[in-house]
Amino acid sequence: MKGINEFNDEYKEDFQLKIGGSQILETNTSLSDMDILCILPKYINIYDFSGEDGIYGLYGRLLLNKIINVNIVQTSRILMIELKIDGIDVDLIYAQIPFKNVTNNFDIMNNEIIEENKNKQSILALAGFRSTIKIKEMNLNQKLFISLMRFLKIWAKNRLIYSNIAGYLSGSSLAIMSAKICIIYPNASLPIAIKQFFIFYKLWLILYFNFLEKYFILFRGWPQPILLNELENEFKKAKEIVEPWKWINKEDNSEFENEFRIFLKINYKSAKE
Numbered sequence: 001m002k003g004i005n006e007f008n009d010e011y012k013e014d015f016q017l018k019i020g021g022s023q024i025l026e027t028n029t030s031l032s033d034m035d036i037l038c039i040l041p042k043y044i045n046i047y048d049f050s051g052e053d054g055i056y057g058l059y060g061r062l063l064l065n066k067i068i069n070v071n072i073v074q075t076s077r078i079l080m081i082e083l084k085i086d087g088i089d090v091d092l093i094y095a096q097i098p099f100k101n102v103t104n105n106f107d108i109m110n111n112e113i114i115e116e117n118k119n120k121q122s123i124l125a126l127a128g129f130r131s132t133i134k135i136k137e138m139n140l141n142q143k144l145f146i147s148l149m150r151f152l153k154i155w156a157k158n159r160l161i162y163s164n165i166a167g168y169l170s171g172s173s174l175a176i177m178s179a180k181i182c183i184i185y186p187n188a189s190l191p192i193a194i195k196q197f198f199i200f201y202k203l204w205l206i207l208y209f210n211f212l213e214k215y216f217i218l219f220r221g222w223p224q225p226i227l228l229n230e231l232e233n234e235f236k237k238a239k240e241i242v243e244p245w246k247w248i249n250k251e252d253n254s255e256f257e258n259e260f261r262i263f264l265k266i267n268y269k270s271a272k273e
Helices: 002-010 046-050 058-064 120-137 142-158 171-184 190-214 229-242
Strands: 016-020 034-040 071-073 080-085 088-096
Touching: 016 120, 034 046, 034 120, 046 058, 046 088, 058 080, 088 120, 120 171, 142 171, 142 190, 171 190, 190 229
Parallel strands: 034 088
Antiparallel strands: 016 034, 071 080, 080 088
């Protein structure tokens, strides 16, 4: 990546790249893109990142080096450069911190980078990365979390409800939702976690929006969430599919590999002889 290497040579003392998203959580698939946070000190302005000038701007340098499918996204909640490297879609995300430089021992979990930051796009980018780190540091059943996340990504993409821009599910939202299920059912098998995921969030949607409707007078003037019909319908369909699933001992939450194992109870009729 010649353009990035040139940028790195110029600002190597104050410039860091950190991989985030599904790569950190180990939930990436063969179709996953790669989120890379570009951390810059306060003296490097937005133009140094997004400028089309091939001498100063990183985006311009990438254009000059004929990087395939490079595009600047400035209208979203965060500022990023989209590009393709060796067939992998990469999102290079701008994040400025309120410090004079980015030291080798820079701690992205330092609250000062949020509290003293005046750049809204940078705050959102840093907050997203920090939340991923928090989920990673939680004492979750990692095997269950990773398997549940990969299943839900495939499900959401197949049902055409996986798009953060369109207001559907995203990797970030699914990570938070999956972490909640793994906290409640830390030793469940994957089928049980899948079942409880759809039952829990379908019920949550019903209760939450009924509450808002009932106590609407208390929330006048507050930003109201919007629930897309397609999203609600797909959760309803999934809940109807998994709800009949049964397992032998409902109270058993031991490890799947231990002597008290959790099994799905499959009801079937034997073929007539």
